[in-house]
Amino acid sequence: MSGSFRDRRVVIIGGLGFIGSNLARRLVERGAEVLLVDTLAPDQGGNLFNIDGIENKVRVSTVDVRDEQLLYDLVQGRDYLFNLVGQTSHLDSMRDPYTDLEMNCRAQLSILEACRKRNPDIKVVFASTRQVYGCPEYLPVDERHPLHPVDVNGVNKMAGEWYHLVYRRVYGVRSCVLRLTNTYGPRMRVKDARQTFLGLWIRRVVEGKAIDVFGDGRQMRDLNYVEDVVEALLLAATSDEARRQIFNLGADDPISLRDLAALLIETHGSGEHRLVPFPAEHKAIDIGSYYADYRRIRTTLGWAPKIPLRQGLAEALDYYRTHGQRYWEEEA
Amino acid sequence: MSGSFRDRRVVIIGGLGFIGSNLARRLVERGAEVLLVDTLAPDQGGNLFNIDGIENKVRVSTVDVRDEQLLYDLVQGRDYLFNLVGQTSHLDSMRDPYTDLEMNCRAQLSILEACRKRNPDIKVVFASTRQVYGCPEYLPVDERHPLHPVDVNGVNKMAGEWYHLVYRRVYGVRSCVLRLTNTYGPRMRVKDARQTFLGLWIRRVVEGKAIDVFGDGRQMRDLNYVEDVVEALLLAATSDEARRQIFNLGADDPISLRDLAALLIETHGSGEHRLVPFPAEHKAIDIGSYYADYRRIRTTLGWAPKIPLRQGLAEALDYYRTHGQRYWEEEA
Numbered sequence: 001m002s003g004s005f006r007d008r009r010v011v012i013i014g015g016l017g018f019i020g021s022n023l024a025r026r027l028v029e030r031g032a033e034v035l036l037v038d039t040l041a042p043d044q045g046g047n048l049f050n051i052d053g054i055e056n057k058v059r060v061s062t063v064d065v066r067d068e069q070l071l072y073d074l075v076q077g078r079d080y081l082f083n084l085v086g087q088t089s090h091l092d093s094m095r096d097p098y099t100d101l102e103m104n105c106r107a108q109l110s111i112l113e114a115c116r117k118r119n120p121d122i123k124v125v126f127a128s129t130r131q132v133y134g135c136p137e138y139l140p141v142d143e144r145h146p147l148h149p150v151d152v153n154g155v156n157k158m159a160g161e162w163y164h165l166v167y168r169r170v171y172g173v174r175s176c177v178l179r180l181t182n183t184y185g186p187r188m189r190v191k192d193a194r195q196t197f198l199g200l201w202i203r204r205v206v207e208g209k210a211i212d213v214f215g216d217g218r219q220m221r222d223l224n225y226v227e228d229v230v231e232a233l234l235l236a237a238t239s240d241e242a243r244r245q246i247f248n249l250g251a252d253d254p255i256s257l258r259d260l261a262a263l264l265i266e267t268h269g270s271g272e273h274r275l276v277p278f279p280a281e282h283k284a285i286d287i288g289s290y291y292a293d294y295r296r297i298r299t300t301l302g303w304a305p306k307i308p309l310r311q312g313l314a315e316a317l318d319y320y321r322t323h324g325q326r327y328w329e330e331e332a
Numbered sequence: 333m334s335g336s337f338r339d340r341r342v343v344i345i346g347g348l349g350f351i352g353s354n355l356a357r358r359l360v361e362r363g364a365e366v367l368l369v370d371t372l373a374p375d376q377g378g379n380l381f382n383i384d385g386i387e388n389k390v391r392v393s394t395v396d397v398r399d400e401q402l403l404y405d406l407v408q409g410r411d412y413l414f415n416l417v418g419q420t421s422h423l424d425s426m427r428d429p430y431t432d433l434e435m436n437c438r439a440q441l442s443i444l445e446a447c448r449k450r451n452p453d454i455k456v457v458f459a460s461t462r463q464v465y466g467c468p469e470y471l472p473v474d475e476r477h478p479l480h481p482v483d484v485n486g487v488n489k490m491a492g493e494w495y496h497l498v499y500r501r502v503y504g505v506r507s508c509v510l511r512l513t514n515t516y517g518p519r520m521r522v523k524d525a526r527q528t529f530l531g532l533w534i535r536r537v538v539e540g541k542a543i544d545v546f547g548d549g550r551q552m553r554d555l556n557y558v559e560d561v562v563e564a565l566l567l568a569a570t571s572d573e574a575r576r577q578i579f580n581l582g583a584d585d586p587i588s589l590r591d592l593a594a595l596l597i598e599t600h601g602s603g604e605h606r607l608v609p610f611p612a613e614h615k616a617i618d619i620g621s622y623y624a625d626y627r628r629i630r631t632t633l634g635w636a637p638k639i640p641l642r643q644g645l646a647e648a649l650d651y652y653r654t655h656g657q658r659y660w661e662e663e664a
Contacts, residue, residue: 094502097441097495105437105491109429109484147479148494150501152441155494159437162480162487163429169482170426170616284502 005234006031011074013037013065013111014046014084015058018188018195019127019180021050022226023082023233024058034058037074039065041103044087045189049326066106071114075122080237083111083126083164086157089194090131090285093153104156108163116171123243124164124175125236130248130290132158132179139220140254140293143179143246151285161246168243176242178232180249181292185226185312186319190327198223198260203328204271205264206320211273214282217258220289222251225312228305235301242301250292251305260309267313337566338363343406345369345397345443346378346416347390350520350527351459351512353382354558355414355565356390366390369406371397373435376419377521381658398438403446407454412569415443415458415496418489421526422463422617425485436488440495448503455575456496456507457568462580462622464490464511471552472586472625475511475578483617493578500575508574510564512581513624517558517644518651522659530555530592535660536603537596538652543605546614549590552621554583557644560637567633574633582624583637592641599645 010027014020015036027034040046040062051058063070065085075081085107087093093100108126115122131154132147149155164175182196189195190203201211232249236242255263258275265271278286297303307315320327342359346352347368359366372378372394383390395402397417407413417439419425425432440458447454463486464479481487496507514528521527522535533543564581568574587595590607597603610618629635639647652659 097445098438101433101437101441105433105488106430109433113429149498151498152495155491155498156437158494159487159491162490163484166481166483166487 004030008032008079009077010080010082011035011037011078012082012084014086016040016047016050016060017045017084018050019183019226019229020082020084021187022185023084023230024051025054026230026234028054028057035074035078036060037065038062043089043092043194045195047187047189047327049323050187066102066110068110068113071110072118075114075119078119078122081111081115081122081124082233082237083108083124085111086127086160087153090151090153091281092194093151093156094281094285097152100152100156104153105159108160112163112167112173115173116167120171120173122173123237124173125233126161126164126175126177127233128161128177128179129154129157130179130181130292132161133290135287136290139289140250140291141248142293143248143296150287174243176236177246178236178249179246179292180224180229181251181290182221182223183226183229184223185316188226188316190320190324201261201264202316202320203324205268206317206324208271211261211264211271212276213257213261213273214276214278217261217275218256220254220256220291221260222254222291223309223312224249224251224305225307225315228307232297232303235303239301245300247297247300248292248294249297250294251309253309254291255309263310264313267310268317336362340364340411341409342412342414343367343369343410344414344416346418348372348379348382348392349377349416350382351515351558351561352414352416353519354517355416355562356383357386358562358566360386360389367406367410368392369397370394375421375424375526377527379519379521379659381655382519398434398442400442400445403442404450407446407451410451410454413443413447413454413456414565414569415440415456417443418459418492419485422483422485423613424526425483425488426613426617429484432484432488436485437491440492444495444499444505447505448499452503452505454505455569456505457565458493458496458507458509459565460493460509460511461486461489462511462513462624464493465622467619468622471621472582472623473580474625475580475628482619506575508568509578510568510581511578511624512556512561513583513622514553514555515558515561516555517648520558520648522652522656533593533596534648534652535656537600538649538656540603543593543596543603544608545589545593545605546608546610549593549607550588552586552588552623553592554586554623555641555644556581556583556637557639557647560639564629564635567635571633577632579629579632580624580626581629582626583641585641586623587641595642596645599642600649
């Protein structure tokens with residue numbers, strides 16, 4: 001277990017997004033004083049409904065996190081900073097690489113500059129992505145796997161990781177990097193596939209529409225339920241062993257995309273999926289099969305995912321059957 | 333030899349800088365039609381005196397290269413693009429990481445976006461840096477050495493390399509990456525140590541001032557005379573084998589910094605150097621000893637440096653004894 005957060009002062013950047021808001025809920029339960037910072041950028045995961053029910057137990061700031069000076073007051077006096085900001089869409093990063101640069105590089109630099117100038121003792125956890133590995137040379141992918149990102153998003157997330165390591169080395173800002181794989185669950189963005197394909201799939205199943213699976217659907221993926229990811233973030237923040245390290249998250253039950261589509265439909269109780277050819281834009285940056293070797297975090301921090309895929313999908317579907325309108329109509 | 337450039341249409345981004353202007357001279361000699369693009373950013377290497385004598389044989393544009401649309405006309409119809417833009421100061425990248433991001437990441441993206449949209453057949457050569465390796469794990473450093481940059485400049489230059497590889501893979505923009513080591517010679521920035529420590533050393537020797545060598549001066553470096561680097565750039569542009577590859581440049585005669593200081597003074601005929609403790613800012617991002625294994629480019633493209641260090645230093649000193657005022661007073 002990731003220890004007590006009673007009266008600990010926590011700031012979550014990207015705190016109105018999918019993972020940030022789930023993390024906030026857990027921290028509120030554990031007695032932390034939680035500040036959420038979120039630019040609420042268009043087409044990203046930030047959604048005020050994500051804090052429905054805890055809105056009076058957290059503080060929210062919607063400043064532009066690329067402006068270092070606006071962050072000074074927000075990081076000062078905080079014990080932990082969870083850095084969950086970021087543009088997540090691979091396609092968008094190719095269509096508009098500058099916006100990806102702003103959100104995945106400039107925002108990281110401003111956060112780190114604010115920390116080193118105003119709170120160099122803060123503990124930082126940065127959510128990176130499997131995308132930095134590009135097309136796997138071998139499976140499962142461990143942390144020693146070479147980095148060769150295949151899209152601008154992967155390059156910029158890689159730079160974001162490195163900024164954290166540089167600021168640790170040069171300024172002593174303590175940070176830990178988690179490389180997340182596909183994360184899913186309540187409060188994910190499901191309006192489209194920008195955050196993850198699975199979001200759009202869930203929306204389509206709940207709306208009674210067919211799921212499109214690209215190619216032959218044999219590409220393998222591993223998936224983490226968001227509560228498991230939240231636990232990893234908390235462990236990474238509080239463990240002395242975690243500092244300066246990079247950890248993969250992952251799951252024990254990788255699954256092909258077409259089996260995942262079938263499982264999702266089965267869990268929902270109805271639906272259909274169809275195999276469609278890869279759209280050219282997707283094909284150009286597809287990474288084939290991916291699943292992670294997460295033994296390093298298991299050994300070092302004792303983390304392992306607990307929620308089986310079937311159970312996680314059931315909970316996610318349940319959430320969107322009830323609250324879906326708050327997600328697909330948002331920003332419509 | 334790097335072949336004919338007669339009537340080839342070439343654009344050099346960063347063309348008024350140290351390496352860009354030396355490259356321009358060689359290309360003019362070889363009959364190329366040369367366009368120089370340079371933002372003339374403050375504290376960078378761009379200097380109109382660098383094209384003294386060829387100013388009527390080249391075209392110059394001083395647009396802001398971060399603005400993709402301003403580049404459309406400049407890349408259209410060109411056979412080759414030499415991408416030599418960039419902020420080079422490691423210290424400045426730590427003091428102001430945002431400017432480094434603009435020049436080493438945003439400018440790269442705008443150049444590549446302009447190429448893919450207006451001239452996807454152009455051949456691109458990108459000048460990267462040994463800084464992407466960080467502190468060497470072994471010497472000499474070959475291209476398989478892991479990348480672990482120690483400063484923001486190194487991270488951003490690494491991202492710049494990766495953008496080139498991504499645009500090649502996704503859009504077919506042909507590019508080759510050279511990782512330069514310390515380059516020196518006429519037209520380098522010598523006003524201060526922003527481009528390389530050796531620039532400042534040369535200025536000080538010519539001005540009759542003592543050279544400061546940090547630490548014990550035993551750190552090893554390899555150095556390339558700029559004419560050798562120009563030849564590598566031309567080979568990388570014209571060779572079919574070069575595409576998609578990354579090549580180290582390097583030299584056969586690495587030298588310790590204190591021996592280099594002594595050699596510089598001996599070559600000039602007078603001067604003195606002193607060992608001084610590392611300033612803290614420098615120490616925090618120092619990489620220790622570095623020299624490259626450049627066998628890949630020697631084997632693949634037949635490149636090897638030809639100008640011995642002693643000869644190169646003599647030519648550089650000679651240049652600044654004559655033209656120094658044009659460099660140390662510039663932007664004063």
